[in-house]
Amino acid sequence: MREIQALEISKAVMELVRRANFSLRPDVLFALRQAYRREKNIRAKKILQALLDNAAYALKENLAICQDTGLPVVFVQIGQDLKIKGDLKLAINKGIAQGYKKYALRNSIVSDPLTRGKPKFAPGIIHIDLVRGDKIKFTLLPKGFGCENKSQLKMFLPTVNIREIKAFIVEVVKNAGPDACPPYVVGIGIGGTADYAGLLAKKALLRPINYQRSAMSKLERELLNKINRLNIGPMGLGGKATALAVNIETYSTHIAGLPVSVNISCHALRSATEIL
Amino acid sequence: MKKNKIVLRLDDFRHLKAGAEIYFSGTLYTARDQAHKRLVDEIKNNKPLALELPGALIYYCGPTRTLKGKIIGACGPTTSARMDAFTPLLLAKGLRGMIGKGDRSKAVKEAIKKYKGIYFVTYAGCGALLSKYVKSVKTVAYGDLGPEKILKLEVENFPLIVAIDSNGGCIYGQD
Structure with a gap:
């Protein structure tokens, strides 16, 4: 049986912290450039240019793309034939804390949600999944909270007309308005339970945006068009680019329900992946 | 973000209209959620204030x-509505006045008009780029709050857009 040491895991997570926070995902950069080319509104164009300049400057200067270096969400896929020597969760949180400290990122995490206290670097949110094989895959998503705050869940009736679901999703984006750093990437989870729909919506943000084919691509395109007619635009000051993409993930659900979760990401959608 | 070299004194703000783009040189004080809670508690309990408010510009x-050799880290605006x-x-x-991102409540808009304040937005999600102007x-205060402590920033040509002017004009439209 293949073995892996906890220390290797911490090191890999540390490196993901650096990559995710300093270099914007290629698909997001591509979408921003495309939005810039398509934009007619002068101010919106200028803001989109600033976003591209910001990404380039962050990379060049080893600066975080955004000061909100997020609540780190880590998705782990463990091959069932892999043996982990040591404490997996501890190793991940150590990697997060050391990485955030080393790269001078922000300590945005309070231990107690009610009493708050002095912000720390960790822990992150860890989702563990077991898969075939003997490898382990880590994806780190530093989730900014300006946009996380605008996320919503609605439990629809199973007999609902899909028009109502579409209207809800568009309404969530409209409600985010200028506040959560548009142009957004809209992650949507449909099905499962209340909590699982939320996880699907978050996972939807990991899928590369634009030019992908998914079972939902027709609905994704339709929603993107509707959202981009809201004229919210970059910084909420008008323009075509209210969202860069809509990604939908679905799962089986119960005969009595239809959970729909919308997870909003700002334009600084950051994530990085490593397989050990 | 081209530079215009407009240096504004505090009295100049009154003449700015919503939508105007300016470059500010001067002093800003950072304050966000917990610092606001404390300042308001100090006012309500008649305690001495950690921040001299008259004339100040707060940056959310x-x-x-800060990395070694740099002046500041990434320093973009956070969502203003949480401070409403x-x-x-x-x-x-x-x-x-205040600097942040996004729209404000009706009560804030009315207070801006009443007290002749001003609300700016700056390039949201451009924390790396904005660090150049600091x-x-x-x-200044509340060191125990970590990233939420109050800092005094001296900035040069910091890009701002007037979002709510002293007459209540708003770039996001009226509600």
Whole structure:
């Protein structure tokens, strides 16, 4: 049986912290450039240019793309034939804390949600999944909270007309308005339970945006068009680019329900992946 | 972000209209959620204030930590609406203006008009780029709040867009 040491895991997570926070995902950069080319509104164009300049400057200067270096969400896929020597969760949180400290990122995490206290670097949110094989895959998503705050869940009736679901999703984006750093990437989870729909919506943000084919691509395109007619635009000051993409993930659900979760990401959608 | 070299004195703000783009050189104080809660508590309990409010410009910002050799880390604006509940009282106590991102509540808009304040937005999600315009940083208060402490920033040609002007004009439209 293949073995892996906890220390290797911490090191890999540390490196993901650096990559995710300093270099914007290629698909997001591509979408921003495309939005810039398509934009007619002068101010919106200028803001989109600033976003591209910001990404380039962050990379060049080893600066975080955004000061909100997020609540780190880590998705782990463990091959069932892999043996982990040591404490997996501890190793991940150590990697997060050391990485955030080393790269001078922000300590945005309070231990107690009610009493708050002095912000720390960790822990992150860890989702563990077991898969075939003997490898382990880590994806780190530093989730900014300006946009996380605008996320919503609605439990629809199973007999609902899909028009109502579409209207809800568009309404969530409209409600985010200028506040959560548009142009957004809209992650949507449909099905499962209340909590699982939320996880699907978050996972939807990991899928590369634009030019992908998914079972939902027709609905994704339709929603993107509707959202981009809201004229919210970059910084909420008008323009075509209210969202860069809509990604939908679905799962089986119960005969009595239809959970729909919308997870909003700002334009600084950051994530990085490593397989050990 | 081209530079225009417009240096504004505080009295100049009154003439700015919503939508105007300016480059500000001068002093900003960072304050966000917990700092606002404390300032308002200090006012309500008649305690001495950690921040001299009259004439001050507050920037809703909690920067990343500073890498060796740099002046500040990434330092973009955070969502202003979270400070809405605290802002009218701070304006009443002399706060001149705020910088953040996104729209404000009706109560904040009314308070801006009443006290002749001003609300700016700046390039949201451009924390790395905005760090270029910060020339010095000094901790003023609430060190225990970590990234939420109050910092005094000296900035040069910091890009701002007037979002709500002293007459209540708003770039996001009226509600």
